[in-house]
Amino acid sequence: xxxxxxxSKRLALSESGFVFDPxxxxxxxxxxxxxxxxxxxxxxxDLDKLTTQLVEQFDASSVEIKRDxxxxxxxxxxxxx
Amino acid sequence: xxxxxxKNPWVAPVIVRHASxxxxxxxxxxxxxxxxxxxxxxxAELVEKYGSPLFVLSEEHLRQSVRxxxxxxxxxxxxxxxxxxxxxxYINAVSAILHQEGCDAxxxxxxxxxxxxxxxxxxxxxxxxxxxxxxxxxxxxxxEGARIHVDHLDELALLExxxxxxxxxxxxxxxxxxxxxxxxxxxxxxxxxxxxxxxMEAARRIAASPNLKLTGLHNHIGTFITDPRAYTAQVGIxxxxxxNVEAATDCTITTLxxxxxxxxxxxxxxxYLPPExxxxxxxxxxxxxxxxxxxxLKDREQHGKPLPELVLETGRAVVDEAEWLISSVVANKxxxxxxxxxxxxxxxxxxFTAFWYNHEVRPARPVEGIPEDTVLYGPLCMNIxxxxxxxxxxxxxxxxxLSFWPVGAYNNTxxxxxxxxxxxxxxxxxxxxxxxxxxxxxxxxxxxxERLPADLQPDxx
Ligand SMILES: Cc1ncc(COP(=O)(O)O)c(C=O)c1O
Numbered sequence: 216x217x218x219x220x221x222x223s224k225r226l227a228l229s230e231s232g233f234v235f236d237p238x239x240x241x242x243x244x245x246x247x248x249x250x251x252x253x254x255x256x257x258x259x260x261d262l263d264k265l266t267t268q269l270v271e272q273f274d275a276s277s278v279e280i281k282r283d284x285x286x287x288x289x290x291x292x293x294x295x296x
Numbered sequence: 297x298x299x300x301x302x303k304n305p306w307v308a309p310v311i312v313r314h315a316s317x318x319x320x321x322x323x324x325x326x327x328x329x330x331x332x333x334x335x336x337x338x339x340a341e342l343v344e345k346y347g348s349p350l351f352v353l354s355e356e357h358l359r360q361s362v363r364x365x366x367x368x369x370x371x372x373x374x375x376x377x378x379x380x381x382x383x384x385x386y387i388n389a390v391s392a393i394l395h396q397e398g399c400d401a402x403x404x405x406x407x408x409x410x411x412x413x414x415x416x417x418x419x420x421x422x423x424x425x426x427x428x429x430x431x432x433x434x435x436x437x438x439x440e441g442a443r444i445h446v447d448h449l450d451e452l453a454l455l456e457x458x459x460x461x462x463x464x465x466x467x468x469x470x471x472x473x474x475x476x477x478x479x480x481x482x483x484x485x486x487x488x489x490x491x492x493x494x495x496m497e498a499a500r501r502i503a504a505s506p507n508l509k510l511t512g513l514h515n516h517i518g519t520f521i522t523d524p525r526a527y528t529a530q531v532g533i534x535x536x537x538x539x540n541v542e543a544a545t546d547c548t549i550t551t552l553x554x555x556x557x558x559x560x561x562x563x564x565x566x567x568y569l570p571p572e573x574x575x576x577x578x579x580x581x582x583x584x585x586x587x588x589x590x591x592x593l594k595d596r597e598q599h600g601k602p603l604p605e606l607v608l609e610t611g612r613a614v615v616d617e618a619e620w621l622i623s624s625v626v627a628n629k630x631x632x633x634x635x636x637x638x639x640x641x642x643x644x645x646x647x648f649t650a651f652w653y654n655h656e657v658r659p660a661r662p663v664e665g666i667p668e669d670t671v672l673y674g675p676l677c678m679n680i681x682x683x684x685x686x687x688x689x690x691x692x693x694x695x696x697x698l699s700f701w702p703v704g705a706y707n708n709t710x711x712x713x714x715x716x717x718x719x720x721x722x723x724x725x726x727x728x729x730x731x732x733x734x735x736x737x738x739x740x741x742x743x744x745x746e747r748l749p750a751d752l753q754p755d756x757x
Binding site: 232234241242243244245246247248249251252271272273274275279280283284286287289290291292293294 | 303304305306307308309310311312313314630633634636664665666691
């Protein structure tokens with residue numbers, strides 16, 4: 216989990232949601248909330264704090280956001296191996 | 297306190313990898329849009345009223361489909377009959393519409409025969425096909441004057457006995473042939489083989505019988521035939537055999553039944569190109585078939601023989617595109633492999649064709665967010681219950697509706713009452729009204745045939 220968050224710092228992010236991984240050479244698309252999350256993760260390694268920041272910005276319960284973020288990180292983990 | 301309305305709506309974050317292979321695009325294009333109505337009726341309202349999952353037929357689509365095939369052939373050949381292949385979808389409302397449109401019935405069991413008779417189809421307009429017809433079934437069919445397609449020598453012998461018992465002479469019959477067209481794999485298990493002489497042998501047996509007379513030839517090359525040239529070859533071979541068998545046994549063939557097999561706009565698993573590109577139109581099939589008839593039968597009337605009537609047993613291509621299945625998202629999951637998964641309330645128990653088709657899957661509302669590769673599971677507690685191995689779908693919530701299409705062929709007949717009850721089938725009528733044409737099953741329906749011996753009643757007191 217932590218490792219994935221750290222690894223995500225290497226990703227190059229563009230406004231449009233285009234994401235490039237310089238290590239693997241692969242590219243990705245993320246949606247708006249995914250981009251917000253990856254932006255936050257560039258400066259924050261603590262998942263709880265990250266989630267709190269998302270809860271402040273978005274209209275959903277912290278339970279729902281936590282679950283979706285968890286899911287997103289699991290997905291990310293597979294890509295950044 | 298923070299003002300809630302200043303917050304952005306939350307959509308689950310999604311990341312998808314850009315695939316290196318261009319082929320991936322097709323899945324995306326085909327499934328990108330949403331569908332919120334069927335024949336003008338809101339999917340959400342249908343489900344609210346009739347429950348989920350729900351099969352939805354469109355009368356308009358069904359009639360247009362059978363008319364188009366009919367028109368394609370009747371404008372190219374003088375004598376054409378369509379026989380509705382009951383096993384494809386024998387819900388009465390479906391069969392009834394097709395009979396209203398002029399179709400005969402093609403049945404492959406006594407059950408289907410009785411079903412057609414009960415719907416009012418005269419026996420003379422029933423083609424009784426298939427590898428198993430009991431003595432009782434044959435007796436009924438012969439005495440009522442049905443059109444019988446013989447599958448094997450044992451059946452021929454039985455049929456002769458039955459006709460003799462009934463005191464009938466020269467009962468007209470058709471034999472089913474199998475042969476290699478050079479296109480589709482020969483379904484050699486049905487009928488009499490042409491290449492090895494079985495078919496001619498059968499014809500001689502019939503010629504020698506006072507009770508029977510050979511008047512028809514039948515062949516079904518297979519199903520989902522996407523190359524019309526297969527039919528050109530089929531018709532050529534059948535006409536050639538017709539000429540040979542007439543010369544050898546002094547019979548007159550009045551029927552050429554070429555079976556079914558036309559493809560629908562459904563995506564076969566393992567086929568990359570989208571169905572819009574590989575599915576021939578009715579007109580293309582008709583051109584291939586009637587072209588071969590025109591060549592093969594050119595001199596026939598000059599030789600004093602009648603033009604045989606062409607019989608089509610088209611199933612899938614008639615009904616597949618006239619029906620949808622609506623299903624609800626029950627759960628979102630992330631698999632250990634990282635793949636996204638959804639559990640739906642409809643599984644292979646009712647969507648049997650999921651075993652070989654990649655149906656078009658569409659959300660019932662416009663959904664924001666990046667589509668992601670998703671596996672769709674049904675509600676059964678069984679590993680085989682996968683309605684789609686891989687489909688690109690945007691994020692969906694529980695309760696969201698998905699439509700599967702085309703599902704009109706082989707689902708309402710091959711579905712099984714397994715773990716779940718079977719849902720309702722409704723039909724959107726041409727006037728926009730919605731009729732239930734098969735109500736949802738109940739526990740009583742399933743248990744009605746059961747008998748529990750009294751001493752086995754468990755006692756939990
Ligand atoms: C004898 C016969 N006729 C007609 C059909 C209908 O075929 P389709 O649905 O491919 O048109 C079948 C299906 O297998 C068949 O076996």
